[in-house]
Amino acid sequence: MNPCHICQTETKNSCSNCKQVFYCSAEHQKKDWKEHKKNCHPFKIAVNNELGRHLVATRTIKPFEIVLKETPLFRGPSQLTAPVCLGCLNAIDPQDYKNCEKCGWPLCGDECVYKAEHIYECELTAARGKPANVQEFTNPHPLYQCLSTARCLMLRDKDMERWKKINELESLEDQRRGSMQWKADYESVCKFILKFFNTKLFSEDEIMRIIGILQINGHEVPTSDPPHVALFYKASFLEHSCTPNLAKSFNKDGNLILWAPKEIKKGSHLSICYSDAVWSTGDRQRHLMQTKIFKCQCPRCLDVTEYGTNYCALKCEKDSCRGLMLPASLNDWHKEWTCMECKSQVDKVYVNNILERAGSDINAMEKTKENCLKYLQHYGKWLPGNHYYMCEVKLYLVQQLGKQVNELMVLSAEELNMKLEYGKELVELYEKLAPCEVRMLGTLCFEVHSAIAENTRRISLQTSLSPKELLEESLLYVEKAVGYLQYESDIFVEGHILKQAKINRDALKMVMRM
């Protein structure tokens, strides 16, 4: 029993969405709804020593349910960017832009001059008495490195409520202080702000704290081109996992949508991936340590085989052995690797040589069908089929084969089969390893569906029958594609795939009813 939020009468009845606030009657619940809905979510904030604040589900969350939809608390240009319009945050067209009359920063045009967020750096720049002078538009521009920090600092005197919330977020000041990144930020952002804006408004500590908050909590938002950075208040309490349980989508206004691709049980921690779930363990861990200052101990990082997928393994160096080599234990990625079959060992130099060559060859390679096939054949000597580099190349192949309109119809039987087999293989692998990489999974499922549909068409031309199992399989993959992409906006290519997937799904259902 708990007290009713309105009248304190003891009651068992809680809000069915968040399970955290109690009401003795429907009437009292209705009375409180306007206030309560702002904080009514199926999670609560918890704290422990290892994670700090984190979010825990207060009830079981159903597949595809939206767990949190949030508008940005703050948005601004990325730290490393070519000049962008400070109104809409899209790239400046060097042939068609306008300098703000008050501060000199380039903007797209009149419609962007009065966008609310620009007033912050506009005022700060106008106060220095000399307009900003941006002439070069194609490369990352040093002036822009300091802009988000400066814009955010201005909230202190302009928007107390937002400033207070931003300052509640983690800055990891002590862990960051003195690191290489901290020193670089001190020179290129902190000292630069004080000098460029010729201001004494902010202390060095205040500036370094805001830099930390932006680094630890910032999200890259792809709704502008190039993407911009934004802070979201409640989403900032989410912990990281390399196999998270929440997917992240953005609507066209840059609002964040966090949703559950699979059921999440009551009491589970909610997580997103701060890094890239398709990267190798070494790369993810390095990235997390450099940018978010912690060593990931998620179940995937604590299992060298990554749930038996052997995503980072190498083939045994001995031709006579079919085993796979991995570090002997978790913290030994940088020591010897051992074959799990014959127990022979190789040193890190051997491992690095293979990985460095395989990595630089992918980067340098033009991603044509022929090159991808050559790569798979060549590196198949050292890398197993599930290796992350092999998967990257298979992903290119699946997308390349039948990319143009009607090209699918002229693929050879062998090519069509390759698209199908690699596509299915990748869906199975990434559903295990990266179930929240929904854009990649949705696109892959759509490719597999298209390949099965084409196969079905070829078979039915020969037999005048459409094999039922193939139609069912094609429907299964197109339904998966719709599920994974359902929150994608039509400003993204994935939003267009979603539209087509829905059309194909409905058409398939009709054919199957006939």
Ligand SMILES: C[S@@+](CC[C@H](N)C(=O)[O-])C[C@H]1O[C@@H](n2cnc3c(N)ncnc32)[C@H](O)[C@@H]1O
């Ligand atoms: C965006 S904040 C998350 C909220 C933060 N715990 C707080 O109290 O505000 C990111 C920071 O939380 C901590 N953190 C998040 N996920 C973690 C994890 N899986 N393991 C260890 N620390 C984690 C790290 O310090 C990380 O830099």
